[in-house]
Amino acid sequence: MEFRDLIKARHAIRAFQDKEIPEEKLQAVLEAIQQAPSAKNLQSFEVVLVRQKETIKKLAETALKPQPFIAEADLVLIFFANPERLTEYFDKRGIKLYPIQDATIAITQAHLAAANEGLGSVWIGSFDEEKASKILSAPTGLRPIAMLPIGYPAEEPVAKERRALDDIIHQEKF
Ligand SMILES: Cc1cc2nc3c(=O)[nH]c(=O)nc-3n(C[C@H](O)[C@H](O)[C@H](O)COP(=O)(O)O)c2cc1C
Structure with missing residues (x-):
């Protein structure tokens, strides 16, 4: 898909086919994670790929409010920030901040790559x-940062309203 089209086509999918x-589609998603930019290229995150239904069900039950659709996914990727990889290279601020940023970028790339492969996924931040x-x-x-349940979509993506660009982008200063 063209990048501009992909950016617009990607939306949260909360219903999955069995x-x-x-x-090869999974590989494309995993490679998108591998290629994510990261602080000093240290890739201070880890990802667990879960395919066992029983474990996916248990993960779904960690949601802070019920999100049963997680259990329908074919697989779930769980992204962890790993500050240990940065301790030699950064100060306190970097060690605290960059692993979360690194993990977040990796999640974003996986989410977009899944959409590019015709798969549905949803960013899950609300879990224990x-x-x-x-x-x-x-x-x-x-520290687990987010889960990404992935599967073939069983619903159409819905485009949500966004803040106006003028509201988000502040020209030169606030
Ligand atoms: C940090 C973060 C946390 C999120 N947590 C959840 C969640 O726990 N459950 C859920 O269903 N969606 C979650 N979402 C998905 C958002 O609700 C969704 O991205 C947003 O409403 C915009 O819709 P779109 O992704 O379809 O464009 C999360 C997204 C982000 C970026």
Whole structure:
């Protein structure tokens, strides 16, 4: 898809078909994660790929308010910030901030790549971090930033209203 079209076509998908994602489409999503820019190219994030239905169901149950559609996804990617990768290279601010930025960019690229492959996904930020970490046996120090359930869409993407550009972009200064 043309980049401009992709940016407009990507929307949250919260209903999934019971259909397996082919390996080449998954690979495209994973490579988009790998190619994400990151502070000093240190890629201070980790991603867990979950395909087992039982684990996906458990992850869905960590949502802070019910989000049962997560359990319908064919797979879920969970992105963790990993500050440990930066400790030698940055000060306190960088160590705190960049892993979250690195992970966030990777999620964005995966979300867009999924859309480009004709797949649906939704960014899940509202979940119990401790519970999700426990389910996935995450090492201490890693913080789960978001989940990305992915599957073939079972609903049409809906374009939502956005703030006007003039409202977001401040010319030269506030
Ligand atoms: C940081 C962040 C957290 C989000 N958390 C959730 C969530 O927990 N559940 C959900 O259904 N959607 C979640 N979303 C998706 C947003 O609701 C969605 O992106 C927004 O409404 C704009 O719609 P669109 O993505 O379809 O353009 C989240 C998105 C972001 C960026």
